[in-house]
Amino acid sequence: MKKLINDPYKVVDEMLEGFVNAHPQYVKMVHPRGVIRANGPKEGKVGVVIGGGSGHKPAFIGYVGYGVADGVAVGNVFASPPPDPILAVTKAVNGGAGVLYSYGNYQGDIMNFDMAAEMAEMEGIPVETVLVTDDVASAPKDQVSRRRGIAGDFFVFKIAGAKAETMASLAEVKAAAEKANANTRTMGVALTSCTVPAAGKPIFTLAEDEMEIGLGVHGEPGVRRGKLEPADAVAEALVAHILEDMPVGSGEEVAVLVNGLGATPYMELYIMFRRVAQILKEKGIRIYRSYVGEYVTSLEMAGCSVTLMRLDDELKELLDFPADTPMFVQR
Amino acid sequence: MDVTLTGKDFISILNEIADAIEKNQDYLSELDSALGDGDHGVSMTIGWRAVKEKLPELAGKDIGTILKTVGMTLVSSVGAAMGPLYGTGFMRAGMAVDGKQEVTGSDLVKMFVAFREGVVARGKANVGDKTMVDTIHPAVEAFKTAMEGGEDVYSALDKAVAAGEAGMKSTINLVSKMGRSSRLGERTIGHQDPGATSSYIMLKTFADAVKRHRG
Incomplete structure (x- = not known):
């Protein structure tokens, strides 16, 4: 396979460097694998944190901005980010109203985001999670909770982000995201x-x-x-x-x-x-x-x-x- | 015959594990391609490269600290499912021998048991789910049983490796119940689980290295 890359082990870091330099009016880095909106958190607004493995552009970093996500934790190619960048992003986007995590339903992502959520809670930041489970092919109808999140991520993130912009509470943002996912x-x-x-x-x-x-x-x-x-x-x-x-x-x-x-x-x-x-x-x-x-x-x-x-x-x-x-x- | 392992021995063994993982990277990714997203070898290599970078700083530290640091390094560098699973395993193993400059066979039993508990607590998999637990659980059981039965540490390690290998191979005929591959159901039969395989590689490397201490 021909690819325009340098070192295959540095693709994510080099991509991020390029991304942040290309869009300084939108994003800034708060961790080598964590990106938030350039204008930081908004007082009293729920922070929406999304993320997952790399290789899904525009998902996930392409959606950091007004009306969608406040921050993104970036993993290696097709691999969940570790808890550290998730926690760094969580702290950086917290405007005092709590943080919603939303990401595709994969075991690796769940373990890492849950570890970050536990650490954030210890620091006094309430975190709620909505897993995206839109892929019909991945499990039968009676096992919806086992389904993976794929392109439906976009709709769920879009709805959660919009709801958060209306200054809704964490519970309301979570409910809107859950409704989007369920439909x-x-x-x-x-x-x-x-x-x-x-x-x-x-x-x-x-x-x-x-x-x-x-x-x-x-x-x-x-x-x-x-x-x-x-x-x-x-x-x-x-x-x-x-x-x-x-x-x-x-x-x-x-x-x-x-x-x-x-x-x-x-x-x-x-x-x-x-x-x-x-x-x-x-x-x-x-x-x-x-x-x-x-x-x-x-x-x-x-x-x-x-x-x-x-x-x-x-x-x-x-x-x-x-x-x-x-x-x-x-x- | 018992064994005594120092922090220096552990650093050398952990280096060997890192090399063994790197050597098997393509094999692990290939196994993962049949069941998941084909990145297991890559994730493991990234994690163990980070460990290898960290090891020189750990010279002179106690064994608990060395293992806990390896665990934390895996958690913070890998991500994926492997970071939290193996990371928690190593952290728990480190806690089991906290502060010790030297460990013997009975400490190894505590470490193995704690490692298994960490992986199971984090991933919630049972034996038979087609995961790393299928290697780890029987290996730990075999080691513990042999040691408690008064066998020497080297033959107990042989039994652990044999049980781990059998466990790893048992995953070929299992239906996956955890992780991405679980969505494939029956189609996972015939493929050996990559996590069970990386666990076996680590176990085998560890056992072989310890066995070189036999006089």
Whole structure:
């Protein structure tokens, strides 16, 4: 795999150095692996801390800014950050109203964020956690708590961040994030693998004419491998999995995210979106807002995921809330 | 025949473990690719490189401090699941021999037991879940049983390594119940668990190094 890197063991540090130097108006570092908003914490506002392994840009550092996250703890490629940067970021974003942690449901992340939360509580900072569990493919419906967080991260972070900007309490921000997560489902398809720089070899291989449905954002094997199908058929399969898991009635409203995994051109993402929109229209489901692009990627993996978030008035209002971050702006 | 290990011995053994992990990096990542995200070898290497950097500062310290520092270094440098799991294991092992300049076979039993308790407390895995516990638990049991039965420390270590190896291999036919791989269910059968494997590599390296103290 060709990569524009120097030392594979320094990719995260060198990336961070570049990121912070590129966006000084947005972010500053408070730890070699911790980034917060350049203007620091806001008195009385709940701090929203997100994070996880590297390799998912824009997630997670790309979302540090107004309307989304206050701080991010940065891990190695596809590996949870340790407790130290999480704690450093927690202290730096605490505006006195407590801190919400939100991240994908992975055992490594849970252990490290929980250790940081315990240390923060000892220092008098209340911490609540909302795990993102949007990936339909990762566990059956009766075991939702075992599901991983993938592209749905974006919706949950967006809602939590917006709610926090309204100066809501920690309990209210947590409730909004939980509501977003409970109403968000994602199903993805991969066309190619990706290579963790220090590992040097692709995580898995797919034949030139194959696709894999339900693959994880770290290349974890999926639910079905088969011949590559046309975009319309793939879109139909993804939406069918989602709606089977989370029925959405005619007349209801959803937000749609068609997310590229890193190496899929926007052309293909819009072709996918086209069919997703058609299917929803056929079912009488109204699209309130759409997002098409790269929101949670897997290095240079090709493929995409479709995410639906079922909306009520509160979620619509929070979804409409503006955001201004290095890699996501909404007016 | 008992053994006496000093802080200096431990620093040398920990260096050997770091080298063994680095040597097996690709193998561990390969095992992880079949079950998870393929980064186990990378995470372990990052953690043990950090330990190796720290070891020279620990010269002259007691064994408890050395092991606790290794634990804290793993927690703060690795992240992933491995940092908290192995980190907690080493910290607990260090607490079990706090302040000691030398340890003997009976101290090793306390360290092994504490290490296991730390890993289990942090990860909440049981034997049979297809994790590092499948190596660690039987190895610790075998070591403890042999030592309590009056066997010498070297043959007890042999039994620990044999039980750990059997435990590691048992993961091939298990269905994963913990971590990322648990979402694959039956599809995890046929693949050896990378965490169980790295635990075995550490155990084997430790045992081989201690056995060189036999006169």
